[in-house]
Structures are given as structure tokens and as C-alpha cells.
Amino acid sequence: MSDQDSIFFRNFSILVVVLILFTIVLAVGSSIFQDKLVKNLEDRKDRSTIQASIAPAAKVNTDPNAIIAVAEVTEIPFDGSTDGELIYTNVCTACHGTGAGGAPKLEASAWKDRLSKGPEAILANAIKGFTGNSGLMPAKGGRTDLTDEQVKAAVEFMTGSL
Ligand code: HEC
Incomplete structure (x- = not known):
């Protein structure tokens, strides 16, 4: 292998490792993001129950x-x-x-x-x-x-x- 080849090979290896790491980061990141998204939606569902439970006991009747x-x-x-x-x-x-x-x-x-x-x-x-x-x-x-x-x-x- 020429020097240039080995430099290329090293750089290429680094690139491959970086890409693999990047893929892992994306995979982990998206799964975290998805968890959060689902949790958010569940929260929103909860919020209506919470709102119902903290609603005033009586309303002023404006009739x-x-x-x-x-x-x-x-x-x-x-x-x-x-x-x-x-x-x-x-x-x-x-x-x-x-x-x-x-x-x-x-x-x-x-x-x-x-x-x-x-x-x-x-x-x-x-x-x-x-x-x-x-x-x-x-x-x-x-x-x-x-x-x-x-x-x-x-x-x-x-x-x-x-
Ligand atoms: C806006 C005026 C007005 C006010 C205020 C008023 N009246 Fe009269 N009242 C009349 C008129 C007029 C008559 C007679 C109706 C008729 O015989 O044509 C009358 C009649 C009556 C009669 C006789 C009913 C009958 O069968 O002959 C009574 C008893 C009476 N009023 C009680 C009261 C009392 C008690 C109050 C207070 C709580 C009161 N009125 C306030 C106008 C008024």
C-alpha cells in the first residue's frame, strides 16, 4: 500500500466509524423523541381529565x-x-x-x-x-x-x- 492509500484508508475508516456513530445517535435520538411525543399526547389526554377535575364546582348562572x-x-x-x-x-x-x-x-x-x-x-x-x-x-x-x-x-x- 502506498502512503496515500493508507492515508485514504485511515480517513475512510474514520468516516465509516463516524457514520456508524451518527446512525446510532439518530436511532437513539429518534426513539427518545418518539417516547416524548407519545408521552406528550398522553399528557394532553390527561390534561382534559385534569381540567375536568379542577373545574369550578359551580358556575355563575347568567340567565x-x-x-x-x-x-x-x-x-x-x-x-x-x-x-x-x-x-x-x-x-x-x-x-x-x-x-x-x-x-x-x-x-x-x-x-x-x-x-x-x-x-x-x-x-x-x-x-x-x-x-x-x-x-x-x-x-x-x-x-x-x-x-x-x-x-x-x-x-x-x-x-x-x-
Ligand atoms: C300599582 C297600584 C297598586 C298597588 C301598588 C297595590 N294595589 Fe291593590 N289594588 C289596586 C287597584 C287599582 C285595585 C282595584 C282593582 C279593581 O277593583 O278594579 C286594587 C285592589 C286591591 C284589593 C281588593 C281586591 C278585590 O278583590 O277587590 C286588595 C285586597 C289589594 N288591592 C291589596 C293590595 C296590597 C296588599 C298591596 C300591597 C302589597 C297592593 N294592593 C298594592 C292597585 C294597586
Whole structure:
């Protein structure tokens, strides 16, 4: 072998070794990469389970009707008081104090015919609302958040002060 040949042979051997090493590096590298990729995908799958498990227990309900429904259940006006005078003064007097819209004032003459219907009938009209000959009585005087007991107390106060 000439010197040149042996130099070539050495270089060639080095090249072959380098290529073999490079192949090994690629093979090992790609298998590591693949493991990571698979793990990543699994993580992503896990993430949706994690997200579900850390999701807030309750969501704020932005449906306005639902909010009103909750308010009706949880917040009884006047701290739930069944003081008929208090409720009359705050709610009913707007019409019944002045006779606005044809509302009967607290005068015996304005109530004589009404009382003959019986206390249950006028209470039911006050709770459900009704339109008679003189005007419109809104359900619970427009305060539908009042309980039936509170309206009853107000009606009793009204009919008791004639
Ligand atoms: C927006 C005005 C208004 C408010 C507020 C109001 N009323 Fe009336 N109410 C009326 C009118 C008008 C009538 C008469 C309707 C008719 O006979 O035509 C009436 C009638 C009534 C009657 C007689 C029902 C019957 O069968 O004759 C009762 C009882 C009554 N209201 C109770 C109440 C009570 C209790 C409140 C408060 C919680 C209240 N009202 C608030 C307008 C009102």
C-alpha cells in the first residue's frame, strides 16, 4: 500500500466509524423523541381529565330569569317581616294611599262591596293580581318577591283599618 492509500484508508475508516456513530445517535435520538411525543399526547389526554377535575364546582348562572328565581327564593323583602303595616306603607300605599289608578283607599265605603266577596277572595286577588271595574291591581302590588304571608298581613292591615 502506498502512503496515500493508507492515508485514504485511515480517513475512510474514520468516516465509516463516524457514520456508524451518527446512525446510532439518530436511532437513539429518534426513539427518545418518539417516547416524548407519545408521552406528550398522553399528557394532553390527561390534561382534559385534569381540567375536568379542577373545574369550578359551580358556575355563575347568567340567565336573568334564573337569577330572579334565586332572588325570590333567597331574599324575602323586609327581612321576611309579616308586619302588615310595614308592608302596606312600603308597597301598597303608593296606590291605596292615594287612590291612584282606581285603587280603593282605606275608606269603608270603597271596600264595602269588596269585603262581601269574603276575605279569601280578596286575598287571592291581591296575591294573583286582578283587574276589576276600577283598575288594575298588580300581583302582590307589583312586588312579586313578597311572600303570600306578607301580602296576607298587608291585606289584613288594610281591611282592619277601614
Ligand atoms: C300599582 C297600584 C297598586 C298597588 C301598588 C297595590 N294595589 Fe291593590 N289594588 C289596586 C287597584 C287599582 C285595585 C282595584 C282593582 C279593581 O277593583 O278594579 C286594587 C285592589 C286591591 C284589593 C281588593 C281586591 C278585590 O278583590 O277587590 C286588595 C285586597 C289589594 N288591592 C291589596 C293590595 C296590597 C296588599 C298591596 C300591597 C302589597 C297592593 N294592593 C298594592 C292597585 C294597586
